[in-house]
Amino acid sequence: MKKIMVIVVVLALVLAACASPDTTPTTPAAPAPGGDASAPAPAPGGDGPEPTQISIYTNISGTSTFVLGVALADMINRHSDWLTATALESPGPTETASMLITSPDRWQNTIGYIIVADALIGTPPFEGPINDFRAFATYGMVSNVYMTTDPEIRTLQDLHGRRVAIGTRPNVPRVDLQEKMFELMGIEPIFEQLTFGAGVTALSDGRVDAVLGGAFAVSGDWDRWIPNPALAELLARGSVYYIPMDPHYLQEAKNQLNHNCVRGII
Numbered sequence: 001m002k003k004i005m006v007i008v009v010v011l012a013l014v015l016a017a018c019a020s021p022d023t024t025p026t027t028p029a030a031p032a033p034g035g036d037a038s039a040p041a042p043a044p045g046g047d048g049p050e051p052t053q054i055s056i057y058t059n060i061s062g063t064s065t066f067v068l069g070v071a072l073a074d075m076i077n078r079h080s081d082w083l084t085a086t087a088l089e090s091p092g093p094t095e096t097a098s099m100l101i102t103s104p105d106r107w108q109n110t111i112g113y114i115i116v117a118d119a120l121i122g123t124p125p126f127e128g129p130i131n132d133f134r135a136f137a138t139y140g141m142v143s144n145v146y147m148t149t150d151p152e153i154r155t156l157q158d159l160h161g162r163r164v165a166i167g168t169r170p171n172v173p174r175v176d177l178q179e180k181m182f183e184l185m186g187i188e189p190i191f192e193q194l195t196f197g198a199g200v201t202a203l204s205d206g207r208v209d210a211v212l213g214g215a216f217a218v219s220g221d222w223d224r225w226i227p228n229p230a231l232a233e234l235l236a237r238g239s240v241y242y243i244p245m246d247p248h249y250l251q252e253a254k255n256q257l258n259h260n261c262v263r264g265i266i
Contacts, residue, residue, distance in 0.1 A: 054085040056111045057096045061089055063197070064216065064229065065113050072111075094118070094170045098125040117173070121258065124170055143167075143174050143214035146243035147231070150209060156187055156246060162209040164189040165199030172259050174212060180253035185246060200230040210243060 167174025
């Protein structure tokens with residue numbers, strides 16, 4: 001497989017994928033202000049770098065990556081004389097990676113949001129480990145706890161036979177690792193594969209008993225964290241109870257799935 005030479009925004013830890021049956025990223029989200037995003041203004045006086053259009057692929061509208069992508073496009077359009085950026089929605093990081101793998105013509109002008117662990121390990125859609133990519137920013141997220149509004153649910157064992165919202169495939173950290181961990185523990189929840197926001201909504205509405213939660217790093221040394229926006233809203237509504245993971249079985253699940261390349265993942 002050819003190595004991908006593309007500018008990417010990557011996750012240092014884990015990402016909740018926003019999957020969809022449609023694997024083609026679409027829907028312009030932030031066209032350049034003042035006109036057609038496909039026709040960037042020439043450099044002042046005809047000198048300087050050649051005008052260049054950049055596509056920024058985020059996850060779907062309403063996610064944190066969407067907000068970041070729109071903001072980045074706005075910053076570029078406001079402050080660059082030769083770059084014009086447009087933020088575009090994608091069903092998720094796997095779909096974005098698949099698009100880049102199969103479209104070499106996009107590599108020079110694309111900022112894509114992918115899961116760095118998948119590239120480094122070589123899990124699908126990558127056919128093998130990829131180390132030759134250009135990352136200019138990392139986005140730290142951990143999915144390291146289950147959350148419930150039921151005070152009677154206190155341990156992972158209490159989730160046996162309960163409805164539990166995890167991530168959507170393909171997503172090793174939020175789906176495969178979770179399933180493997182519970183399998184090793186002999187616990188059989190009823191898994192619901194939902195996007196992160198949909199999982200939180202399902203918990204609020206009583207359609208699931210627990211949801212895989214997490215937080216975002218807001219400092220470069222990983223010492224300050226904030227909840228996902230969807231979780232912040234849930235926390236503000238009422239009492240939420242945390243269900244810790246089992247470190248032994250989680251590590252064993254990581255070992256069996258060969259998903260240890262990024263320290264601290266989940």
